[in-house]
Amino acid sequence: MTARVTMRDVARALGVSPMTVSRALRADRTVSEETRARVRRKADELGYVYDTTAQAFRTQRSGFVAVTLPSINNANFAETFASLSRAMEGQGRQVLLGSTNYSAAREEDLVRQLLARNPEALVLTGGHHTAEARALLRGRGLPVVEMWTLPERPLGHAVGFSNAEAMGRVVRHVVQTGRRRLAYLGTSGDTDVRGAERKAGVLRAAAELDLPHVVQLDAGPAPVSMAQGDAAVAGLGRAVAQFDALLCVSDPVAFGALSACQRLGLSVPDDLAITGFGAFDVAAVSCPRLTTVTVHAHKIGQQVAEILHDILDGHGGHGLRQVDVGTALVVGETT
Amino acid sequence: MTARVTMRDVARALGVSPMTVSRALRADRTVSEETRARVRRKADELGYVYDTTAQAFRTQRSGFVAVTLPSINNANFAETFASLSRAMEGQGRQVLLGSTNYSAAREEDLVRQLLARNPEALVLTGGHHTAEARALLRGRGLPVVEMWTLPERPLGHAVGFSNAEAMGRVVRHVVQTGRRRLAYLGTSGDTDVRGAERKAGVLRAAAELDLPHVVQLDAGPAPVSMAQGDAAVAGLGRAVAQFDALLCVSDPVAFGALSACQRLGLSVPDDLAITGFGAFDVAAVSCPRLTTVTVHAHKIGQQVAEILHDILDGHGGHGLRQVDVGTALVVGETT
DNA sequence: ACAGTCTGTGTTATCGGTAACATGTTATCG
DNA sequence: CGATAACATGTTACCGATAACACAGACTGT
Numbered sequence: 001m002t003a004r005v006t007m008r009d010v011a012r013a014l015g016v017s018p019m020t021v022s023r024a025l026r027a028d029r030t031v032s033e034e035t036r037a038r039v040r041r042k043a044d045e046l047g048y049v050y051d052t053t054a055q056a057f058r059t060q061r062s063g064f065v066a067v068t069l070p071s072i073n074n075a076n077f078a079e080t081f082a083s084l085s086r087a088m089e090g091q092g093r094q095v096l097l098g099s100t101n102y103s104a105a106r107e108e109d110l111v112r113q114l115l116a117r118n119p120e121a122l123v124l125t126g127g128h129h130t131a132e133a134r135a136l137l138r139g140r141g142l143p144v145v146e147m148w149t150l151p152e153r154p155l156g157h158a159v160g161f162s163n164a165e166a167m168g169r170v171v172r173h174v175v176q177t178g179r180r181r182l183a184y185l186g187t188s189g190d191t192d193v194r195g196a197e198r199k200a201g202v203l204r205a206a207a208e209l210d211l212p213h214v215v216q217l218d219a220g221p222a223p224v225s226m227a228q229g230d231a232a233v234a235g236l237g238r239a240v241a242q243f244d245a246l247l248c249v250s251d252p253v254a255f256g257a258l259s260a261c262q263r264l265g266l267s268v269p270d271d272l273a274i275t276g277f278g279a280f281d282v283a284a285v286s287c288p289r290l291t292t293v294t295v296h297a298h299k300i301g302q303q304v305a306e307i308l309h310d311i312l313d314g315h316g317g318h319g320l321r322q323v324d325v326g327t328a329l330v331v332g333e334t335t
Numbered sequence: 336m337t338a339r340v341t342m343r344d345v346a347r348a349l350g351v352s353p354m355t356v357s358r359a360l361r362a363d364r365t366v367s368e369e370t371r372a373r374v375r376r377k378a379d380e381l382g383y384v385y386d387t388t389a390q391a392f393r394t395q396r397s398g399f400v401a402v403t404l405p406s407i408n409n410a411n412f413a414e415t416f417a418s419l420s421r422a423m424e425g426q427g428r429q430v431l432l433g434s435t436n437y438s439a440a441r442e443e444d445l446v447r448q449l450l451a452r453n454p455e456a457l458v459l460t461g462g463h464h465t466a467e468a469r470a471l472l473r474g475r476g477l478p479v480v481e482m483w484t485l486p487e488r489p490l491g492h493a494v495g496f497s498n499a500e501a502m503g504r505v506v507r508h509v510v511q512t513g514r515r516r517l518a519y520l521g522t523s524g525d526t527d528v529r530g531a532e533r534k535a536g537v538l539r540a541a542a543e544l545d546l547p548h549v550v551q552l553d554a555g556p557a558p559v560s561m562a563q564g565d566a567a568v569a570g571l572g573r574a575v576a577q578f579d580a581l582l583c584v585s586d587p588v589a590f591g592a593l594s595a596c597q598r599l600g601l602s603v604p605d606d607l608a609i610t611g612f613g614a615f616d617v618a619a620v621s622c623p624r625l626t627t628v629t630v631h632a633h634k635i636g637q638q639v640a641e642i643l644h645d646i647l648d649g650h651g652g653h654g655l656r657q658v659d660v661g662t663a664l665v666v667g668e669t670t
Numbered sequence: 671a672c673a674g675t676c677t678g679t680g681t682t683a684t685c686g687g688t689a690a691c692a693t694g695t696t697a698t699c700g
Numbered sequence: 701c702g703a704t705a706a707c708a709t710g711t712t713a714c715c716g717a718t719a720a721c722a723c724a725g726a727c728t729g730t
Contacts (some may be wrong), residue, residue, distance in 0.1 A: 006686055017710050022688060032708060047474040052451040054686035057392040058715050060339075073413040082407060082434060094448070097432050099417060113429070116387040139382070226620040255620065262622040282617060285561040285590065287597040341716060352680050357718060367678060389716035393685055675728070681721085692711070698704085 005048045014042050025050060056118070063093050065308060066114035067123040070102045070192075071223045076278050076297040077125065080147065083301030084123070091309055093120070100125075102191045102222040108133040115140065121308050123147060126160065128193045143311045145304050149194060150322060157311075159303040159323040163194050164201030166293045166327040170247060170275050171205035173291070174335055179245035179273055182206060183215040185232055185257060186249040192222035195249050198277065202247055215243065219253050226282075229256025238264055241271050245335070251276035251283045254290050258334065273335040288333030296325045340383045349377050360385060391453065398428050400643060401449035402458040405437045405527075406558050411613050411632040412460065415482065418636030419458070426644055428455070435460075437526045437557040443468040450475065456643050458482060461495065463528045478646045480639050484529060485657060492646075494638040494658040498529050499536030501628045501662040505582060505610050506540035508626070509670055514580035514608055517541060518550040520567055520592060521584040527557035530584050533612065537582055550578065554588050561617075564591025573599055576606050580670070586611035586618045589625050593669065608670040623668030631660045 007025075011018040016035070023031040024039035031039075042048075056062045065088055069077045085095045096117060098110040108130045114122065115136065122142055126149035137144055137155060144156030151158060174182065184202045187195035199216070206214045217236075219228040229248060233240050233256070240246065240261065248254035254276030261268050268274055268288060276283055276292040283290035303323050342360075346353040351370070358366045359374035366374075391397040400423055404412045420430045431452055433445040443465045449457065450471065457477055461484035472479055472490060479491030486493060509517065519537045522530035534551070541549045552571075554563040564583060568575050568591070575581065575596070583589035589611030596603050603609050603623060611618055611627040618625035638658050 004686090008686080018686085019688075019711080020709060022686095023709085026688095030708065035708080047471070049447070049471075049475070050451045051453065051686055053388065053392050053397060053453045054715095055688080056388050057685085057717095058687045058689085060715070062388060072407055072417060073410055075408055078408040078413065085434065089448070094431070094452070096429070099420065113424075116385055117429070118386065118388050140384075226616040230620050252616065255617070259620050259622040281561045281587065282590070285565050285594050287594040339716090342718095343716080353716085354681080354718075355679060357716095358679085361718095365678065370678080386716060389685095390718080392687090392715090393717045394719085395685065671730100673729100675726105677726080678724095680723080682719105683721105684719090685717095687715095689714090690712090693709085695706100695708080697706070700701105700703095 004051075005046050006051070007048070010039065010043050010046055010048050013046065014038060060118075062118040062120060064096050064117055064119040065093050065121050065123060066096045066098070066111075066117065066119035068098050068100050068107055068110055068114070069125050070100050072097070072099050074223065075280050076295060077148075079297040080301040080304075083298045084305050085301075087302060087305030088308070091305070091313070093308075093312075104128050104130050104133070104191065108136075111136060115142075120312055121145065123304055123308075124155070126151065126193050128191070129155070143308070145307055147300050147304055149197065150324060154320065154322065157307050157321045157323075159300050159307065159321075159325060161295060161325050161327050162201075163197035164204065166277070166295075166329075167198045167201030167247070168205035168208075169327075169329050170277075170291075170293060171202055171209065173329060173331065174245040174247070174273050174275065175209050175211070177273065177335055179335075180211060181242065181244045182211060182247060183217055183240075183243040183245070184247045184249075185217040185219055185229065185253055187220070187222040187224055188218045189221045195222055198249055217246075219249070224250065224253050226252045226256040226259075229253035230260045231256070233257045233260035234263070238266065240264070241266055243272060245273040245275070247275050249277060251278045251280035251290060251292055254292070254334075255282045255286055258286060258288075258290070269334050275335060279330055283330070283332065291332040291335040292330050294328045294330055296327075299325045339386075340381050341386075342383070345374065345378050345381055345383050348381065349373060395453070396455060397453040399431050399452055399454040400428050400456050400458060401431045401433070401446075401452065401454035403433045403435050403442055403445055403449070404460050405435050407432070407434050409558065410615050411630060412483075414632040415636040415639075418633045419640050420636075422637060422640030423643070426640070426648065428643075428647075439463050439465050439468070439526065443471075446471060450477075455647050456480065458639055458643075459490070461486065461528050463526070464490070478643070480642055482635050482639055484532065485659060489655065489657065492642050492656045492658075494635050494642065494656075494660060496630060496660050496662050497536075498532035499539065501612070501630075501664075502533045502536030502582070503540035503543075504662075504664050505612075505626075505628060506537055506544065508664055508666065509580040509582070509608050509610065510544050510546070512608065512670055514670075515546060516577065516579045517546060517582060518552055518575075518578040518580070519582050519584075520552040520554055520564065520588055522555070522557040522559055523553045524556045530557055533584055552581075554584070554591075559584065559588050561587045561591040561594075564588035565595045566591070568592045568595035569598070573601065575599070576601055578607060580608040580610070582610050584612060586613045586615035586625060586627055589627070589669075590617045590621055593621060593623075593625065604669050610670060614665055618665070618667065626667040626670040627665050629663045629665055631662075634660045 007021045024036040100107040219232045279294040283292040342356045359371040435442040554567045614629040618627040
């Protein structure tokens with residue numbers, strides 16, 4: 001184990017002071033271009049690697065932004081994370097990721113862990129937090145951004161869309177195509193905030209259309225997979241055709257339901273319409289293609305990044321921002 | 336903004352030395368239980384928050400393990416990451432994630448960035464690295480674990496399986512079911528190491544079975560999506576039925592191909608057998624179910640964690656470990 | 671009773687950068 | 701031409717925790 005190469009070493013090798021090296025390796029204009037080039041070259045030559053830990057310590061700015069996601073095994077969350085991550089990199093920041101498994105208690109633990117790393121901001125996926133977690137955040141005076149929902153009592157900034165409204169659009173669409181016997185296939189428990197909002201949106205929209213009797217089916221606790229959608233419908237058997245539209249909490253569930261219908265010999269959409277949510281890849285490829293809702297996962301990441309940039313790099317940022325990125329209905333072949 | 340509360344402040348308030356506070360707040364047994372309790376209480380009272388950054392700096396142990404993945408938007412990589420992440424947490428470490436987008440150049444950048452955070456170990460997803468990146472790692476004397484392949488010239492430890500061998504198993508399976516006109520639908524370019532290994536595995540196994548004429552089809556550069564599998568087959572049209580087995584680089588591609596066949600009115604597996612790779616959710620749910628290969632993504636994460644534990648927490652760990660987690664053929668309804 | 675050990679605490683120096691200030695050198699201008 | 705500004709670099713003192721060592725007092729065993 002050779003000793004670490006530090007700025008001092010680079011400085012000594014060049015006969016300059018460590019300060020000059022420090023300046024040369026950052027975007028500090030007060031160093032001559034020539035010196036900067038020499039420092040860069042020598043640093044590479046010696047295999048010098050900048051020590052962000054030391055910098056973070058000295059400047060009291062960690063360069064971290066902490067992010068919690070319910071699950072990274074979800075194409076949409078993954079996309080948001082990727083776009084946020086890339087944007088942060090452009091700002092010279094790094095993202096610290098934690099996954100809550102759709103549990104508020106787990107989120108609290110995670111927040112504690114992440115806070116010990118001195119992040120400059122915290123990005124949480126949507127709405128439901130323990131009282132303890134809320135207190136922790138308030139106490140810190142740390143910038144907070146919630147994403148993927150637009151909470152009624154936001155902790156800070158928010159970038160998201162209305163899950164309920166999007167589901168309302170889906171309901172109106174299937175009703176327009178003549179369906180009236182609706183069922184909603186969703187997640188159980190109240191841990192999945194977005195799932196709960198979607199369910200509420202379905203019920204509200206249905207009530208507005210004089211369809212108070214939406215049957216609620218349960219695919220299990222979040223995260224719900226294709227297999228669970230499949231199992232839920234297979235469990236019902238051909239009795240599922242008592243409905244003429246099955247609205248699902250997400251595309252994976254919808255696809256599972258679709259496959260189960262195909263195995264039952266039911267025709268989609270003739271015997272039963274099916275809708276998903278999230279515009280996952282599978283929606284555009286399955287046969288028939290799923291009717292779904294596009295959420296702008298990528299844009300959510302970008303918007304969050306923009307807010308963070310404004311707050312952290314000082315360009316304005318007074319007042320809390322609430323950004324609605326909207327959604328769009330994608331009519332496929334299952335309705 | 337009040338000044339930060341430090342150990343000094345807590346110490347002063349109690350009339351002890353900062354060292355005693357430091358010891359009390361860690362699991363150091365050399366403080367009396369009584370003192371520890373007093374320190375804890377006072378720390379809470381003053382709103383003291385432990386500064387991990389300072390600790391990381393002083394001890395030169397960051398508590399970070401850096402991980403690179405080609406893409407997090409991939410259920411299998413996500414699963415490995417999740418299991419690794421959870422295990423690391425149990426060891427009091429945190430995972431720093433970076434995504435390479437299947438590019439060695441990008442990986443090099445990323446490694447540089449991650450190294451700047453002083454990780455205690457680096458976990459790379461398989462095989463192909465730039466010379467520069469290799470040099471960086473060697474220079475550091477940092478423990479390195481490669482996963483998802485078993486490279487011929489490993490950089491350090493490795494946890495993976497043979498992509499080629501697994502594909503050989505697939506080839507033998509489809510040939511056993513009577514197919515002889517094989518095509519391989521894979522990724523283009525050599526950036527996708529695992530894809531390249533799979534292709535090589537197909538060609539080798541086919542040659543061994545006296546089937547030298549495997550047609551190579553191209554779904555585009557990694558990451559390949561369902562849509563690309565769909566498009567590749569749709570592009571061929573019914574001519575795809577000149578083959579009697581289409582071996583795909585991954586399940587998403589295979590599922591895309593399957594859907595395209597269904598749209599073309601081809602029967603799978605009667606007109607054409609299709610196989611995937613990776614045992615993604617879709618494989619077990621699609622109708623018909625895909626024949627695929629299970630990779631033990633979860634186990635890979637666990638094994639990596641175990642190795643890291645052994646190395647970093649000192650319990651042995653001399654000599655480089657190469658762990659083969661194996662694969663298993665899953666015969667579905669598409670062959 | 672006295673050396674030896676064990677306990678609990680304090681002292682000192684330091685990890686690798688960088689803010690703030692100081693200094694020397696070269697352009698610029700009335 | 702002297703004064704002042706602009707530029708390039710050096711000096712000093714930290715950021716907050718802790719490893720290593722020092723040390724006083726209590727306990728042990730023979």
